[in-house]
Amino acid sequence: MTTAIPDHTRAAVVRAFGEPIGIEDVPVPPRVEAGGLLVEVVACSLCGTDVHCWEGSLALDIALPLILGHEMVGRVVAIGEGAQVDSVGQDLRVGDRVIWTHAFCGRCVMCARKRPAMCLNRSAYGHVSMQEWPYLMGGFAQHAYVLPGSGRVRVPDAVPDDLASMASCALRSVVNAVQQAGRVGPEHTVVVQGAGPLGILATGLFAQAGAGRVVTVGAPAARLELATAFGADDVVSLEEVPDPAERLDRVREATGGLGADLVAEFSGHPAAFAEGVEMAGLGARYLVVGQLGAGTTPIAPGTITKKNLTVIGSFSGDATHYHQALQVLERYADRLPFERLISGRYPLEDVNAVIGRMQAFQEIKPVLLPGARS
Structure with a gap:
């Protein structure tokens, strides 16, 4: 199940901590492995962790060069064998929107204890080098790769792209x-x-x-x-x-x-x-x-x-929390002004200016739209 897969995609790439981020062409995997997805990123909201990661101040292992972004929503472009159902049992088709978790190994002691967010071997989006296959491990890009070990949840039609993006980290x-x-x-x-x-x-x-x-x-x-x-x-x-x-x-x-x-x-x-x-x-x-x-x-x-x-x-969350976050957006849409958290929408080329605005507390939750042009 696939549409046309491009050879390369545009991405915002960090090559040195604290230095300006450049827009580069990054290879797209020509095929999707069993259990995986290739998606077109339709929105990626920025998290304070993205800023700290770019600054080099996170107490985590960060491999440069990398594509930042772990709070994103994508539209499915290609579905690997066996990936036609999401992590909560909903059917997936090309064209559906999804949010997804970091990738968990499924074999370590924490995965065995059903605490996948604490996986000892997890691959974290926005922290993995873009030099390693499948390259597209961050949301500041036009395309992203959903690993087989990543939980994924289909986004309800009623939830807008920018709020769905926020659900994939902040709200979950x-x-x-x-x-x-x-x-x-x-x-x-x-x-x-x-x-x-x-x-x-x-x-x-x-x-x-x-x-x-x-x-x-x-x-x-x-x-x-x-x-x-x-x-x-x-x-x-x-x-x-x-x-x-x-x-x-x-x-x-x-x-x-x-x-x-x-x-x-x-x-x-x-x-x-x-x-x-x-x-x-x-x-x-x-x-x-x-x-x-x-x-x-x-x-x-x-x-x-x-x-x-x-x-x-309390750290992160698993696929059930992603699903529940989307349900919260639907259930409380008329009670809580979620849309007021979205402080701006920007093309990928504005990434450096947006990070600067976050550092100056001029943004609450800005959103990058990788498909938009400045």
Whole structure:
């Protein structure tokens, strides 16, 4: 099952950390192996991790040169043998849109424990060298290759390209994290640290889950306004309240002096961890999602003990979370303003300018449209 496969495709290629990204012609595999897919990338939203990867600041093995992008949606161009059904049992045909996971080996101990996101041998899109077959392992390109070990989910017709793209990383990570955090109800106050895309989405999902009060801590003001639109009952601005002790006082005021029942860290700043532990009340849960860098922060471990805290780390997600993220976009379309997270749509050639805008906090969730021309 295939349409015409081009010899080469255009891609944004990183050849040196922190240096301008060039647009290059990259080979396209002439055939699709069993279980694989070749797709035309119709949208790729940018994640903060893409910026950190380009900067060279991620605490992960990154192989240059590479095509950035791991948050994308593609239209199927060719289907390998045995790949006519997606990971949740839906039929796949040429022309369908899909989102897909990183590739998992299916043989290691974590895969055997049904924790594929923790696969010991995973191949991560946006981190694998473009010099290795199948070359197209990133979303900043007109085409991408879906490996046999990658879970894939067909995108419902009602979900727009840019939101489907966001579902493939930001929203699926939040869906997984909210599930791991456990039940929240009207008796619970939730503090969300961070007002980036993940923090705003988490604000919305905790509010929809029935939390009695949601407090979002972050900056700048425009993002906090968006967090309010997603359901935050209170916001605490890092710009207006730069002193951590005063921010802690604000949280205590919002919780009757008790501290939060659940603190969810989505900021990515190492110092937020110690601050979040202080914001948590007795017997509370602390959900840590944003900490992927190599930064460190001092903390008194006894605080965790004396408060009897449960600390939960949540990383990435598997195909079920991708599917659930798409369902969230459908189910809450009339309740949460997802489209307001999309801050701009750009052709591939604008990639350097877009990364610069993200560094300056001028974008929330920009989207590259590889098929568009500037």
